Amino acid sequence: MAMNHFRLQSDALIIGSGIAGSVAALTLADQGRDVILLTAGADLKTGNTSLAQGGIVYRNEQDDPKILEKDIMTAGWRHNYSRAVRHIARKGPEVLKELFLEKYKIPFNQRKPGDWYLTREGGHSMARILYCDDHTGRNIMEVLAEAVEKHPNIRVLTQRTAIDLLTTQHHARHLDFKYNLSNQCVGAYVFNDQVGKVETILSKFTMLATGGIGQIYLHTTNTRGSIGSGLAMAHRAGTRLMNCEYVQFHPTALYGGTKRGERRFLVSEAVRGEGAVLVNSRGERFMPRHDPRADLAPRDIVTRAIMDEMLTSGDDSVYLDCSGIKQDVDKRFPTISERCRKMGLNMAADPIPVVPAAHYFCGGILVDNRGRTTLEQLYAAGECSCTGVHGANRLASTSLLEGMLWGHSAGHDMAMRLNRTSGLSRKLLDSIPDWVPHGIRDEDPALISQDWANIRNTMWNYVGVSRSSNRLNRAFVDLRKLTKNLQDFYRETALSKSIIDLFHGSQTAYIITVAALRNKETKGCHYRID
Template sequence: MVKTEVLIIGCGIAGATAALQLALDPGRQITVITRASDLHESNSRYAQGGIVSRNSDDSAELLTADILAAGAGASSPIAARILAEEGPPLLEEILVRMAGIPFDRDADGQLIWGQEAAHSRRRILHVGDGTGQAIISGLIAALRRCPNVTIVPDATAVDLITFPHHSRDPLAVYRPITCHGAYVFNRREVTVHRYLSAATMLATGGLGRIYRNTTNPPGARGDGLAMAQRAGARIINAEYVQFHPTALAAPGAEGFLISEAVRGEGGVLLSPDGRAFMADYSPEWKDLAPRDVVARAIHHEMETHGYSHVLLDIASRMPAHAIPARFPNIYATCLQAGIDITREPIPVVPAAHYSCGGVWVDERGRSTIENLYALGEVSCTGVHGANRLASTSLLEGLVWGQRAAQHIENSLNCAALSRLPSPADVPPWDSSGLVAEPDPALIQGDMQTIQNVMWHYVGLVRSADRLSRAVRELRHLWNEIETFYHTSKLSDGLIGLRNAVEVALTVALAARHNRQSRGCHYRQDAASGKGNGLI
């Protein structure tokens, strides 16, 4: 059993930022756990395009307006304003000064500002096309220098410890739901430990792996969202799953993200026969339309004409020597797949990319469960509404990571640990009677079923019939997986499978309930023409 003041589950930009801010108090005890062996592995690591800030010709008002426009009427104006006002100064303070992130600069030492879709100004800071990797490397290096931060790899959170659910006191049922930490599966020891904490932060990332085609890494199974839901937290906007328009469509490299910045630098989408088509769907923005519009346009072209993919042409729009310099990772990955992007267009398809909904939190990252905070993609701050504006997710993780840490710091006192439940109050994990090893064939087969159901029935284009079919199939699968889970020994794969079906069903139910098309939730049978449908 481990006792700590603050338990942070996940170490992407949101979790790492929170840990760094809390660590400024040398007396504070912080524990960060991650299911990965590599501390750098997270959704944040794979962010290519960059992170939004503000240039000299920009303002908080303009950035707020762009966020609200992309959110299709469902973004919180308060949250958007917080991001636009507080984000750029925090970026300078935490990422540049504390973590030393070397954002790209020109020969005169001035920052290079990138353009991305639906932004009215050039306001994207980047490190080539590996911004997420650079940010995470800097943040983890900074965390390693903090003696009061303990980072535990190969540690998969199984469930939150909450009272009254896990309390031995029958009178606890009359008190509000309160989080006291988590049960954590040690992947190396194959054991479950109790981590008791005064405050718990979910920073587990997204859920893209519940879809067949996704840009997300293997750990994006919706773990945090599933745990929060089982504990009774409020979940909102789950239907708003953003599909990135351009994932590489090449054997062996499926799901590799082709950054929005490629279109920001002039890249144009073409049909396989060379026809530019985005003006037909968004005459004003064309190839720089919001992601939901571009993704549905590509889907419509593929479905209508039977294309297996469309093409993204940057070769004829940018000098050949400049392409590898601006997009080194994209250039190298495509070259390995046999595509020279300085000479030929890139085959692309849409893929599940980002969950705009999640665990409801307030302006300080607090959920509806006492002592439980949620940060980053697992949360729903209201910033993204029905469709996320490009390159705002990293900044949201930074801002709410700092805000939640500040709230915890102000709330905790020296008696925090003494208020924790004693080990006798929290039952240890009970795995008695479990002798069956978790069958990897069943785990893989069930996961593929989830992914196919979600892709075909709860994907870019939805309808009542498709969603009802998805709900029926997922409910049946949920029952099968729960039986599998309760009769087998634990493994990371089994934990992820249980979480994936829970989250898939949550998304499908939310999508079926919302009969109006808006942003990245598009219903063929929409009850109203309101919202941003466009196609």
């Protein structure tokens, strides 16, 4: 191995360690396959999955897959892919039972063994959501991370930032691959933050599970790494994307108590599911004026109602009144209650100030029900993918179920294909070069900080909750110029994690803006005021 070059090989490379990536890795590893699992953080629990409060969709005794299908389609403004919705409604609860209740024994709240508490959230016609108090995602990730770390067939590589997908047509030097009509993904170039070097990771199959895009907005509930890196890499490799204009804003993120640029603390929809109501600064309920479902209307409707209320009143936030919750809020919502206490608020008695924030990406890399993308040998699952389940707006608590189910399906599909094929050929392995460093200039933190401020303000003001042709055209011009300048900057500057993230973030913002500009029709999360 040449000095300063790292070449690794595996059956499958999984980029991202949230619910989708971890379930896929475990599914493959259980079938004897060698898996490399990458995480950008110092451990497996740094992504958005750990922040999920509300819960995960299951089923109750009166439930029927058709009822869940109808609820998902209604919330998604019937822009959903019916086959994917049918798949999650029928198969999702079965796989959840098999994996999370029986195999991994996630500690969901129960009255007695096997008698699960089920809650209801906005858009659901009945209570069908399993939860662990108000930290469901954290509990799921604690269990999955332990299983991953113990598994002998999984190599976990922490503090790794994927730079680019490796494809036969773009990277292979041998002409046989360039003349071939089929383009295949064969791994990725990955930046090792610990040593500041680029690794070449070659694999028969690659899966993107890189999560959301919230950090390209000024206000978001997402973790720092949620910048759409998977979306940007897939787009550059020529993979088909879908529904990228549909960005869901969560109506109730805690207002105050965060520094500029930090993620906002989420106040779960389950709080309204248990009886809390939204009020303005005068203490008046306003949701009944906007929708017959009032405080339990789907998120896009609640978000716009809050923005209207704030614009009309000139207030910086609206308030969540939790006095109508019958349960002990400290026990039912310990994390939220504790966060309020730190701000000097008593959740049970004081109105909680809340504002909308970018929360969930309903679009992404187009995949089928097995997680396959339009690029050969590349899979995607979780928030970076577009399965068609969410359509134009996500139904509450379906995202964890989707990540688990598609992670499981993709893992099985890759394992099945690996059983039938040999690994990458020696000719192909030898023809993929290692990364060639190109820039020598040191990065300038002031420039990076300013570029991020431009991206986040542009996206929040022009490609946010309400959009118009004027706003989107302005965003398009500004982001096109920024993206072009960044490409020059990227070529000239020595590689670092912050440079890679900025490059991916700017491309993601541009992709979403172009999709929003093309779609003239108001639907779900994509709301055109013109």
